[in-house]
Amino acid sequence: MTRKKVLIVEDDADVRLGLDLMLRREYETVSAEDGISAVAAARRERPDVIVLDLGLPCGDGLGVLERLGGITQLASIPVIVVSGRDGDEPENDAMSRGARAFFRKPADPQQLMQKIEEAL
C-alpha cells in the first residue's frame, strides 16, 4: 500500500525539519520553502494533504491558499494552515479561503497529526 504524501510548506529550516521528522514515520514527505515553489511542488507532487505556514516569503501563505483553490486539480487537496501571527484574523482569513484546519504556532504535535489523519 503506497503511503500518503504530505507537502510541507514552511520557510524556517528548523521548523521544517521538525515537521518532516514527525511526519515521515507515517507519510511520505516533500517540502517547499516559499509561495512560488509551494504551488509548483503541489502541481508536480500531487500531495494528499498540505501543511502550509502563513508567514512565507515570495507569496504570502494566504495568497498560496487562494491560488491552490483556483487550480482545479489542486483545489480538492485539504490544506492545514499553521501561523505564528497574532489575533483572530489569520484564522478567519485562512478558514474563509477554504483551509481545512488552523493551528497557531507552536502547534501541539498530537493535535496536528490527528487533523492530518482526519483530512486524509
Place this chain on the structure above:
Amino acid sequence: MAQGRTPTAADELTDTALRVLMIDDDPADAQLARARLLDGIKQARVADRLEFTNAETLVEGLEIAAVEKFDVILLDLGLPDGRGIENVERVLARVAGVPTIVLTGLVDEGVAIEALRIGAQDYVVKADLGGRSLIRAIAYALERRRLVQEIEQARREDNEVKDRFLSHISHELRTPLTAVMSFVSIMQEGIGGPLTSDQEEYLGIVRRNAEQLKHMIASLMDVTRADAGKLRCDLRIADPEAIARDTVDALTQPAATAGIDLTAVVSPDVRSIVADSGKLAQVLSNLVDNAIKFTPDGGSIEISIAPDPDRGEQLRFSVRDTGCGISEGEVESVFERMHQVGEQRDVSRNGLGVGLHICKEIVRLHGGEIGAESEMGQGSTFWFTVPLYSLSTFVQRVIVANERVQPGLCVVTAQVRPETAVAQAKGAGTAVSEVAGLARKCLLAVSDVVLPIGSGPDGVDAVYILARTDEAGGGAIVERLRGELAGHPRLLRNGFEVDVSHDYLAFGGSPPAIDQGVLEMTGLVDACIAGNVEQAQG
C-alpha cells in the same frame, strides 16, 4: 494653501481660492465682509482669490452647504428663520469638518461663547466686521483644521506601523519556540533514539518551560493588542451555562490537584447573553486560575451565574474562593497592568502579571463591568457582568425616533446554506461572520442594526438586519447586500449559498405609544425570524 511664505512660482501655478459661505440676512454686513476679505486675504497670504457666496436664510444656507464645498462658513446668529445656538447646531451637523465662525452683535456675546463650546471655531462681533478680526479668525480656523488633518494622518500611519509590528513580533517569537517544542516532542517520542530516564526527565523540564514561554508570549501579545486598541471581540448570542461548563471541565483537574473543591451554580433565570464565548471563557478561566493559586488545600471555589441585582439587563459571573484574600489597597489596583499580588506560591503560568488587565479590557469591550471584593484571611469574590441578549433593545433602537414610534421597520434576512459536504461538515460559522460583516456595510441609517449572530431560533445560519425604512428601502438593502456578496465569490467557492430577502413589518393602525409599540414590534420581528427559517426549510 499658501500661508506666511514668500510666494514662489509654484504658488502662482496653484492659484488657491478661499471659498466662503456667509449666512446672513443683512446685505450691508455681507458686502462689508466681502470687501474686507477681498482686501485682506492676499495680504495675509491666506489665498490668491475669493469665492464668496451669501445666503440670506438658514434654510438656503444649509441647502447650499449640502451641495457645494466651502473652506469656511460665516454664520449670523440672528436669521429670519433661526436664532441663536440652534443655528450653530444645524450648520455644524450639516457641514461637519468645515470651520464655522459665528457673527454676533455685542448683546449676543454669551451665546457666541456657547457656540465655541459646541464646535464653532471662533466668533466675530459684527461691529468689527470692517476691522482685522475677520481675517484673523479665518486664518486661525484654517490653520487649526490643517493641524487636525495632520494629526489624523499621523494617527493612521501610526496604527499601520503598530499592526505590522505586532504581526511581525508574534511570528518572530513563535517560530523558534515552535522548533524547540517540536524537537523536544521528537526526542520524547524516541525518533532521535532511545532515551535514558534522566534524559526523559530533563526533556520534560525543557518542555514545561517552553510551555510557560508559550503562555507568556500569548499574554504579551494580548496585552500589546489591548493597548493598541486592537483587541477584537466577535459578539454573538452565547450560552452562559456552556461557558461555565467549559471552564469547570478545563480546571477540574488542576483544582483537584491543589486539593480545592470547584463547583458552579447557575441560576434558573439565566438567559442568553451577547458575547464572544471564547474570550469570556478566557476571562472566567483566568479568575478561577487565580483563585486556585491563592486558595490553600482543602478550600473551595464557587462559580455562580445569575442576573445582576443592580444592573438590570446584565448577567453577573462571580468566582468566590476561600483563599487568603487581598488587602483593601490591592483590590483597587489588582486590574492594572504589571500588578503581581503578594507572593506567588509557585511559578506562575501567567508570569507577566497582565491577566487581570486583559480581563478588564475584554469585559469593557463587551459593555460590562468587572470588580472584586475581598477580606484578608477569608477569601475573595471576583465578578464581571455581561449584557443579556434582548431583541427588544435592538427593536427599540430602530423603531423609536424623535420620541415617537415609527410606522414600521424592515427585516432583511440573509440565510447562509452549506451546499457541499465539506461546507456542511465545517459548519456555517465563519461564513455567517463574513456575511454579517458585509451586512454592516449595507445599512441605510445610523439607527439600523445587524442583530448579533445567533438571533435566529435555531442558531448560527442567518444574519438579520433591522432597518428603519419602508418596503422600498428594504429592497434597496437587499440589492446592496446581493452586490456585496457578488463581490465575494469565495463564499460560493467554499460551498455556501446566501439567500437574501426582506419583510416590511408595520403596525396595524396608527403607531402606538413607545413602550407598547416596542413590545408589539418585538413580537412581530420574533415571529418573522421564526417564520423565515420555516420557509427556508419548507
